[in-house]
Amino acid sequence: MAMMDVRTLEGDGSFKAYVAEPEGAARGAVIVIQEIFGVNEGIRGKCDRWAALGYLAIAPDLFWRIEPGVELDPDVGEQMQQALGLMGRFDQDQGIKDIEATIRAARHALPDGGKVGCVGFCLGGRLAFMTATRTDIDASVGYYAVMLDPLLHEKHAIARPLMLHIAGADHFVPPEQQKAVHDALDDHPKVVLHDYPGQDHGFAAEMGSRRSPAAAELADRRTEEFLAEHID
Template identity: 50%
Template sequence: MSGERLTIKTPDGEFSAYVARPAAAKAPAVVVIQEIFGVNAVMREITDELAAAGYLAICPDLFWRIEPGIDITDRSKEEWDRAFELFNAFDVDKGVEDIQATVDLIRKDPGCNGKVGSVGYCLGGKLAFLTATRTDVDAAVAYYGVGLDSLTGEAQKITRPLLMHIATEDGFVPKEAQAAIHAALDNHPLITIHDYVGRDHAFARTGGDHYDAGDAALANQRTLDFFKANLG
């Protein structure tokens, strides 16, 4: 396993992605979709951990259209302010297109066996949901996705499995939004939703203010089990 950089070309320009390769010569791939802090140490660590678990993992720089190479933390007010500026400037539709370009590239990689999944956190959780509705990923996982209550109508387009992790005390996803998500998606045959009672947003972000080791481990194991079942 080693970290490397790949370049992904689109009609609008090119951007980079952090890649971690597993020990196996061929493996399923997983696209890691960033939070609002860019491809930072937390995202690179997740990518590395997926490679250690046997996946060809790739984390694209989805903020490249605003500013390439964003790498900030959740440790200061200035960084939080910058993160929300990026979030507000981000074009979700273009972001999904960039994820599809990432999927296309990694699916053709000599180290990929042809299967590709996605996993996203926060903003990335929203994008992971949209990969299930708008791209050809084989399986998707969304951790505490934001704004999903306004996107549930797209669920009719889902043809591959989707796993969702919801924090019941998520400061960015109000109770009424959670209720709307459950009402719209609970009975969908391809969607599995797990609630984490008492947890706040980003409970799986290592080092974050709301990190909970127990539920983070539970969610991460459920994610690995889901990928094993659906990506092989």
């Protein structure tokens, strides 16, 4: 398993990130932002898939300050509870700084002018939105992002393309929250929203009981086309 060290923005430490490299010259870089389950097999699989498409793919261990290297399975009840506990302890503002540090590391690894995008899932979807509003990333994609409504006041800061995939039957994101996202972002010139009626949270997971293949393949195809347009 290929890993890299990423220096913090403050320069006072470093953290691990899983890295998957393409066969030839990279088309760009994709930061894969974890769910609440850590950089587990599913997230590493996402990286491997992006590398197969020609991108440098990096998944930073964002829980490194509270439980470095943790890998959890959402289909195991005890591990799901552990993951929810980690999310409650996680400093998301600090997490964005670590994502920004990863963006810098990715740009350093690319030829001059190489662009960097991010793709996040669940908590990572929320962080992808925050990355779009708080960093200079070139493009961002969030899948079934949680708790976006308290962040929507930051929409004025979205300066580069953002795509959000919304699970219509998401048991973590009720209809009123989904409506708030649409009301705030439908007319934003940099934002594209896609709805997946009847789909629950986690429908694009690489593995496990949450995956819904047809919806996952549609969302992933849209993401591939979006990033090809904006970071190639």
